[in-house]
Amino acid sequence: MGNYIGKSVKRVEDKRFLTGKGQYTDDIVLHQQTYASIVRSPYAHANIESIDTSAAEKAVGVVAVFTGKDFADSGIAGVPCGWQVNFKNGDIMKEPPHPLLVADKVKHLGDAVAIVIAESKEIARDAAELVDVSYDVLDSVVDPKKAAQPGAPLVHEDCPNNICFDWELGNPKSDVNAAIEASHHVTTLEFVNQRVIPNAMEPRAAIGDYQAAGDKYTLYTSSQNPHLIRLLLCAFVLNLPEHKVRVVSPDVGGGFGSKIFHYTEEALVIWCSKQIGRPVKWTSDRSEAFITDAHGRDHVTKADMGFDADGKITALRVETYANLGAYLSTFAPAVPTYLHGTLLQGLYTTPVINVDVTAVFTHTTAVDAYRGAGRPEATYLLERMIDLAALEMEMDPAELRFKNFIPAFDGVEQEGYMTQVALQYDSGDYDPVLKKALDMVGYDDFRAKQSALDNGKLIGIGFSTYIEACGIAPSAVVGALGARAGLFESAQVRVQPTGKVSVYTGSHSHGQGHETTFAQVVADRMGIPLDDVEIVHGDSESVAFGMGTYGSRSLAVGGSAIVKSIDKVLEKGAKIAAHLLEANADDLDYAGGKWTVKGTDKSIAFGDVSLTAYVPHNYPEGLEPGLDFSSFYDPANFTYPFGAHIAIVEIDKSTGKVELQRFIAVDDVGNVINPMIVDGQIHGGLAQGIGQALFEGAIYDDNGQLINGSYMDYCMPRADDLPSFEIDRTVTPCPHNPLGVKGAGEAGTIGSTPAVVNAVIDALWSGGHKVKDVKMPMTPERVWSAMQSDQA
Amino acid sequence: MIPSKFQYKRAESVSDALSMMSDDAKLLAGGHSLLPAMKLRLNQPDTLIDISRIEELKSIKDEGDHIVIGAAATHHDIAHSNLVKGACSMIASGAGQIGDIQVRNAGTIGGSLAHADPAADWPALVIAAEATIRVQGQGGPRDIPAASFFTGFYETALADDEIITEIHIPKLPAGSSSTYVKFVQPASRFAIVGCAVVKNAAEGEVGNIKVAVTGVSEMAYRAHGVEDELMGQVVSDESIDRAAARATDHVDVLSDHYASEKYRKHIAQVYVRKALETLK
């Protein structure tokens, strides 16, 4: 440990954010910029009979209006999907086009039918109302299970039963069926992991700027991965020369997954800019964000978990219908499959597992990765099942977990753990997280209090012991699983002549604090002050091709790439230092920002070496000048953080209102660079996971209208809804990356949701209401109804 | 989230505002109901007449047996007024339960009453307090009793060319008490059920009790059934139970995705009971 790693260094980016000096896409104003407003379908499913744009075109200040017809002969089919999953029979998944503007048939509320470009956003918005679209409204379907039934309205005509693909993973179904059959006890649960809406604080925005002189394109966009957007835009959507295209993701106000994907608006503003010869800016408003940002979750699941008489898990069988929405978003197919099915081993030694997923189109907004992406769905399933099994078998839920935990392995002395569902865990030690959490909660006291309670309330405790896979991912592995991209990361460490260091990372920070954490790593490894390090990200013109930030990968993958470049810098620096010190490079030690000849006080400072690298008068023969190295890091494996979360809730019997009283989280995210930032990630993640359990959830009616598409109706968790979190950690380093880090961005969200739901179920059982499930979000009415329907 | 084009005019006085009014104009007070509707283009007035800076509309005054709250007084000002707390405490505590701090700093009592949201807090408060709402039009002022001010879903007895100027709230006699309890819609924090109760009586015995309920039906209402059960009764668990059971007598109970008709009815009873219990 050096001066910075492991310390809660204050975030260097916060000065900019807290003083209003952040530069978000919508803050950028280009010369001659125009403003776009998009005309969107008010229906979930309808034929477009006609579009009359004449009144809008005539409005003063309108520059241009485009509709789907303008793309008819352009060869532009729409935005592609970045992950291919095949049907069980080997057929390629259905991949219907996702046009930039719809010409014939709208497929979800908010589908884009026209774009109006004007001198101001107000004029654009007014003129958008003048576009007269005549629709023939058709029946729609929003529920994935219903959509997969014969006779359901079709989203895409050439996609029978709306099924995009079916998919299976794990042991043969016959083995799993037999093991379930032979079990002493089987816990069965049918449940919905409801659709949630990401709600990043900054709505999406994009500016397209085509400069005819030089034939250059610049896209400013609120994206988590600018290079990926550039690749998709150039190679798959608009067929542009990649070297002429620059994509900039400046400050981005939160993503939670929803800003990973390549959205139609990004291609639209570029295309429109070329048509009109001026920059075009589009900024989503909040209402638009609710219906066009990709949503998360939305699984309808049935699961059976078998146990022997002793409480050991014997088998797990899972059938899920996953709602994809109307179109395939960039990584949508991966979420219910390789990011969900592969996590169903959890922390347990379950000997046989089979998961069967049917991915279905519906007349709703696209669903894709949302904080946790697949792993929260897997964790929710496992942790609900095991707590329910404990209630049913009258066993202690903590004991039941200890009984089934995979024994500790460090991934060095002991091999990584091979699961039944295609993964090899890197390192893990699961007893300590749960033990620690039990100590923190005072478990024995709680049970005594619970049985003694007599005040019109019920209290309950719920557990969740999770594992997740992040640091996504070894390119060859994900390629074999269908990814149409690599998942390495790039880093360039450019030492300036004076010894100051600029680091160019392909990771993208949109709230995570990379400018601080990465700088801590660089400063410590190079033995220089933090202030001497600048982290540059988000601009495809300055940064080497990188893959961006999602799946808690930035430090594990992006940080490792930086370490590789630092190693190269120090190796070359040692040669220069050796030359200047007239010593052998092998005889030098590097520490505290200088090279020292071992056993002497002869040394030379980093800044002298860097200056020499750029003023190579007295220089090693044959060595190139300069001190500037790029690296690409492709991880050997995923990383596997884990943890134990415990919730304590109180239910008001008269109303059913749940109050979360305590929340304990013990997470193991490997080594920690900046504890404050990790705590912040855990806190935010917990709030989101608890939000799903108690407050959030998209509600579509049968006509595909989103009923709660505003903050007056869609309930985000707020500070006063939450207790002060009690968090702690254990540290099991990742054995396969140089920093030993695992990733902390999603852990809070992944672990917390089932803990809260389990606590409510536990409270209900303690009051004699032996219900298996209360739908999320667990509104007062739902909990109250559960108490009415089952007075056991 | 961009409203259509409108003209903004600032009124310096009530008569100034009255002279600016026209069919396509709307009064702007705190803007916390009107502006969201305009941003969603559900409401597209040509002109906004800002009355939020008219001093005479912002005062809270003592007029002997009653207090006078100016229509443009903010929820926050009312919640923190000692005069209001002393005259009828639930008016202050109810104002303090509206929305969040930003809403309370901008939103006004007059705007809320004129808007007549079925889930708003003020309607129950003014009905239970037996307040009088003074409005002013071209023809001069008129007084409307709170009980007859609300006429339906977002509808009131206010004429198009009238401005609410004052809300007159009778001071409670010594020995009386009042309370407002609210079960909130978690996203907006409006009332799923809000129950205001005023008890004009010595301890134990119930002489004169007024109960008003908001959030439950298309407009706030006086729960006469509840009052009848308690009239002249000693307040006891049994009488409260009987009274609470009549919380939704003769009203059509609303249903939405936060609270079905059945649940809302149940919560109305729970909250009427809760309110009555605090006055026991």
Ligand SMILES: Cc1cc2nc3c(=O)[nH]c(=O)nc-3n(C[C@H](O)[C@H](O)[C@H](O)COP(=O)(O)OP(=O)(O)OC[C@H]3O[C@@H](n4cnc5c(N)ncnc54)[C@H](O)[C@@H]3O)c2cc1C
């Ligand atoms: C997030 C949020 C949460 C909220 N939560 C609650 C809550 O919990 N409980 C609650 O009761 N309310 C709540 N509100 C509504 C809030 O109290 C509003 O302030 C109030 O409903 C309207 O008052 P205003 O002064 O903002 O009126 P405005 O929005 O300015 O006007 C509303 C309407 O009244 C008219 N009007 C205004 N003043 C007068 C007048 N003096 N005479 C005649 N007509 C007039 C206007 O022309 C307009 O039609 C909430 C609002 C928001 C945005």
